[in-house]
Amino acid sequence: MLIREIITRFRNLNISVTIDPQLLPNLDCEDKESTQRIISINLYKLIYAIGTIQTRRFAPSNRMKFLDKSDLIEKIYSNTREFRVKIDAIRQNGGVEVLTTISEDFGVGFSVVIAEKLFNIKFSTIQRIYGNQKRPDWKCQTKNNQTLVVESKGASRQTTSNSQKPNALIQKVQETGDIKVASLTVINENTISTNKFLDPPINSDDMDREMENKILRAGHYSSVFSFLGHSVLSKYYSQMRKRLLKSITSNEQNEKNNTYIRLRDIYPNIEFNNKKFTGSFYKINENTYLFVGVDKKLLSYQGFIEFEDYENEIEETRNENHYLLFKDGVLIIEIKNIDEFSDIILPNEIKNYQENITISDVDAMTGFSFEKYVNFLLIQNGFETQREVVMLENFRADIIGFKDDKKYIFELRLFRRKKISWNEVNQLLYRYAQIEGIYKTVLITNAEIQGEYEIDDEKIVLIERNKLRPMVV
Numbered sequence: 045m046l047i048r049e050i051i052t053r054f055r056n057l058n059i060s061v062t063i064d065p066q067l068l069p070n071l072d073c074e075d076k077e078s079t080q081r082i083i084s085i086n087l088y089k090l091i092y093a094i095g096t097i098q099t100r101r102f103a104p105s106n107r108m109k110f111l112d113k114s115d116l117i118e119k120i121y122s123n124t125r126e127f128r129v130k131i132d133a134i135r136q137n138g139g140v141e142v143l144t145t146i147s148e149d150f151g152v153g154f155s156v157v158i159a160e161k162l163f164n165i166k167f168s169t170i171q172r173i174y175g176n177q178k179r180p181d182w183k184c185q186t187k188n189n190q191t192l193v194v195e196s197k198g199a200s201r202q203t204t205s206n207s208q209k210p211n212a213l214i215q216k217v218q219e220t221g222d223i224k225v226a227s228l229t230v231i232n233e234n235t236i237s238t239n240k241f242l243d244p245p246i247n248s249d250d251m252d253r254e255m256e257n258k259i260l261r262a263g264h265y266s267s268v269f270s271f272l273g274h275s276v277l278s279k280y281y282s283q284m285r286k287r288l289l290k291s292i293t294s295n296e297q298n299e300k301n302n303t304y305i306r307l308r309d310i311y312p313n314i315e316f317n318n319k320k321f322t323g324s325f326y327k328i329n330e331n332t333y334l335f336v337g338v339d340k341k342l343l344s345y346q347g348f349i350e351f352e353d354y355e356n357e358i359e360e361t362r363n364e365n366h367y368l369l370f371k372d373g374v375l376i377i378e379i380k381n382i383d384e385f386s387d388i389i390l391p392n393e394i395k396n397y398q399e400n401i402t403i404s405d406v407d408a409m410t411g412f413s414f415e416k417y418v419n420f421l422l423i424q425n426g427f428e429t430q431r432e433v434v435m436l437e438n439f440r441a442d443i444i445g446f447k448d449d450k451k452y453i454f455e456l457r458l459f460r461r462k463k464i465s466w467n468e469v470n471q472l473l474y475r476y477a478q479i480e481g482i483y484k485t486v487l488i489t490n491a492e493i494q495g496e497y498e499i500d501d502e503k504i505v506l507i508e509r510n511k512l513r514p515m516v517v
Contacts, residue, residue, distance in 0.1 A: 151198020
């Protein structure tokens with residue numbers, strides 16, 4: 045389902061934001077006095093921001109994680125202009141771990157879109173901060189060339205947010221910058237969700253501002269296109285970053301040059317808003333597609349160096365196709381009328397986004413996205429399926445499958461931990477195996493079962509990490 049189909053009733057939702065008085069002198073917005081305000085959040089921008097920061101590495105990925113994160117919109121109430129989340133339903137159907145992940149995602153996303161409203165940031169310089177030690181989540185440059193560093197936290201209860209605050213204030217100082225903010229978000233179900241922006245600036249970075257801008261931007265595009273599933277553009281900007289850092293090898297430089305020629309001359313090109321964009325098409329389902337591309341000026345080294353963020357974002361619908369042009373020069377088109385692009389692409393040549401995946405992409409999915417992916421695999425393998433909340437003898441099943449007149453239960457579990465014990469899945473498996481009329485009960489998980497185990501019931505099938513890996517590569 046396209047995002048615009050989910051949010052046709054609105055584009056923006058409100059969140060209540062509290063601002064530390066000591067931050068007021070650093071704001072670059074019309075209101076520089078009020079410490080309590082309502083800020084309107086664009087949902088497209090929120091999902092884009094979540095993916096930009098939550099992409100775990102510069103390494104390119106072919107997985108269209110933009111659509112995975114878009115599943116979060118289905119968990120937001122649509123009958124109010126206030127940002128409210130279906131917390132009880134998430135906790136009941138996905139458990140505490142899923143709720144924690146969703147809280148963190150929204151926390152990161154809100155920190156970005158609120159910072160843009162308050163500090164007038166250069167969107168194309170937003171970059172996740174990488175490292176193994178405790179460190180802030182992301183940083184960027186403002187329009188007046190200050191470095192903004194942000195540590196973001198998200199919770200579904202105020203008491204949890206209060207406990208997160210001390211660590212957030214500590215983590216934000218682990219990176220040099222001019223303005224350092226701890227962002228604390230609390231998602232609510234029965235009232236408007238809230239955010240607090242805390243703490244004043246500390247020490248400055250000694251790096252040349254112009255060079256920092258270019259390095260931040262290269263890392264930004266590398267992460268963005270990994271999030272958007274365009275591994276070629278992701279790797280290209282990773283190599284651009286290495287060139288700026290003067291750490292690129294001769295082989296990498298040659299590969300970058302060859303990639304530039306392919307992107308410039310071979311990849312699909314689209315004109316929009318008097319600009320040209322190069323990128324790729326993805327199939328979502330039988331009748332919907334997605335195009336992801338970048339302003340062609342950003343391909344050449346000189347064009348990348350000289351690029352300035354667009355003044356505004358553009359969102360419009362043409363001939364049933366919805367265009368989203370972000371300030372950083374990234375274009376996303378949600379396509380219903382693929383015939384409009386028949387001069388540059390044939391529909392049967394476009395691959396489904398679910399086909400490009402690795403086991404690490406599974407690890408980064410939400411529980412909802414994992415369910416959609418498994419459902420896609422089952423249909424590809426001849427199953428008829430039922431999804432959503434399927435009840436069997438007082439048990440909730442993720443997916444019910446039918447094939448050759450046989451009925452299957454598919455239970456799905458995503459874990460942050462890559463290794464779990466047999467006891468964590470044993471009782472779950474045998475509980476479903478007792479339901480009458482079921483041919484097989486299948487548990488699919490991204491975790492590896494530690495130690496030896498034995499399944500003594502022929503009705504039970506376990507697909508754990510070691511079996512799942514060759515299926516998704």
